[in-house]
Amino acid sequence: MSNHNESNNKSTDNKMTAEKINSLESLKIRSEQLGKKSSESIIVSICSGTGCKAAGGDSVYETLFSEIERQKSNFKRKIILRRTGCHGFCERGPIVIFYPQDICYLEVASEDIREILTETLKGNTVERLLYKVDGKKTLKKEFDIPFYKHQERIILGNNSLIDSKSIDDYIEYGGYKALATVLLKMSPEDVIGEIKNSKLRGRGGGGFPTGQKWEITRNAPGNTKYLIVNADEGDPGAYMDRSILEGNPHCVLEGLIIGAYAIGSEKGYIYVRQEYPLAVENVMEAIKKAKNHGLLGNNILGSGFNFDIFVYQGAGAFVCGEETALIQSIEGNRGMPTPKPPFPAEEGLYGKPTCINNVETFTNIPNIILKGAEWFNSLGTEESKGTKIFALTGAVNNTGLVEVPMGMSLRDIIFKIGGGIKSGKKIKAVQLGGPSGGCITEKYLDVPVDYEKVKKVGSMMGSGGMIVLDEDQCMVDLARFFMDFIQDESCGQCVPCRIGAKRMLEILERITGGKGQEGDIERLEKLARVVKESSLCGLGKTAPNPVLSTLKYFREEFEEHISTKKSCARLHRKGGAKKRKERTKKS
Secondary structure: OOOHHHHHHHHHHOOOOOOOOOOHHHHHHHHHHHHHHHHOOEEEEEEOOHHHHHOOHHHHHHHHHHHHHHHHHHOOOOEEEEEEOOOOOHHHOOOEEEEOOOEEEOOOOHHHHHHHHHHHOOOOOOHHHOEEEOOOEEEOEHHHOHHHHOOOOOOOHHHHOOEOOOHHHHHHOOOOHHHHHHHHHOOHHHHHHHHHHHOOEOOOOOOOEHHHHHHHHHHOOOOOOEEEEEEOOOOOOOOHHHHHHHHOHHHHHHHHHHHHHHHOOOEEEEEEEOOOHHHHHHHHHHHHHHHHOOOOEOOHHHOOOOEEEEEEEEOOOHHHHOHHHHHHHHOOOOOOOOOOOOOOOOOOHHHOOEEEEEHHHHHHHHHHHHHOHHHHHOOEOOOOEOEEEEEEEEOEOOOEEEEEEOOOEHHHHHHHHOOOEHHHOOEEEEEEOHHHOEEEEHHHOOOEOOHHHHHHOOOOOOOOEEEEEEOOOOHHHHHHHHHHHHHHHOOOOOHHHHHHHHHHHHHHHHHHEOOOOOOHHHHHHHHHHHHHHHOOOHHHHHOOHHHHHHHHHHHHHHHHHHHHOOEHHHHOOOOHHHHHHHHHHHO
16 A cells, blocks of 8 residues: 555645744644645545544555546546544445545445546536435435434534644644633633533543543642543543544643643643554654644743643553552553552653543633633533534444534433334344443333433443444343343452452353353342442443343343343344244233
């Protein structure tokens, strides 16, 4: 694969490298210059997130680049090709969009490129590659497509507009303006006050108020403090943080630098798992270019504030998503949780006050600074403000990354954005929050999705994994799947999690294998209580959640496995779901 766009980015981004940005005015001038250049051109955006790359996106990009070069003498306007991050609609990639026409082509192959370029630049469209409603009517504009139409893409909105490796693209769309505003016009207390007033809560799962965490860290004694981006995204089916880091790394950096200024930190870390090579590559490139432009390092924007960012690649242990285990990993130790208190905000990395927020949390910061806490409060519910990104996967027609206002119902997410259940089947449940979450049945699909309301029906927001399950899914086997994951990922430090999870898995394997015994359900419930109440860290305390929620809503499936002595393969063969429903009605 060639490096056409990388070399192009270096030439455009480095033209003004000697002119470091040192004021809000110089940043504004740079943004206007870049915007004028783009407005005079046609921008062709191709999704190059991991999903589209896997679907052949690299080949599509290479063909696009070659064809633009071949035909450029025929074009009336300059063509700018941007290799962007994830557009979200992963089910239908690779995706190519033309701006300002806003024509969105789906499932593009290399052999389509010549026709796409020729026809689109004539003012026509290639109908077969447009989104079709009911297989007939075509929609050419990106935000006419139902998948996008019902979203509120504030964080992900720029993913389809900017080249992931170009700092100039980020600056063109207002990038680093919030940082300049903070460093040149606001005190650290002003910044913390604005974040507190916004009521932003941590998007990593716990939902702790971000401004409050920043304030605690700032007020902790000592001059040395650390700020860490937790990008150790490990939930099965979740890839929100990865896609943000791949597609818009400068937004994460900007939020991180603002946070560092607020708490009084001069050194920060981005902790990202090694399984995310593209995310690591794009973040490293972003750090390099931010330093070259005077937006990172010493005397940022001439303000006197110094801050450096280091990327630490974790080995992929799920438990390192827990903040104390993450700290242990950075310090060079085995990633194992430590007792709290003390909390990291008081005594964290190398014994110093440390603030840890996840990727999505930091990406909200620039918008809150620029648009204000009142604007952020206008989105979401009373307890949960702003938008939330979910990885919508499973038995749904339109899988991908979706960003919606807090408070949208699961039903709207699944049926309006996700396009309903595949093959016309019925929905059975939604697994929300990954291994730490729980199942939500069809009965509760109209519950607004926010931290408190989801918890009331037996699940949790988590980092944003949302797995849709159809009528054929064996819920006992689902519980077994998550318990297998949990016991494999347990650090083994405390007995309840190490031994309890293993024993729970053995019982579930016995039941799903058709060898369940009377009393197994009661044993599961007893073990779940012990593990939940006596484990050391959050992984162990939430480990039984998938089992408890499936027992709560689908207990009859456990009982049927045990009474019939049938394995999943025999009990849930084709038509089994319908027969079970009929038996339930009769009883």
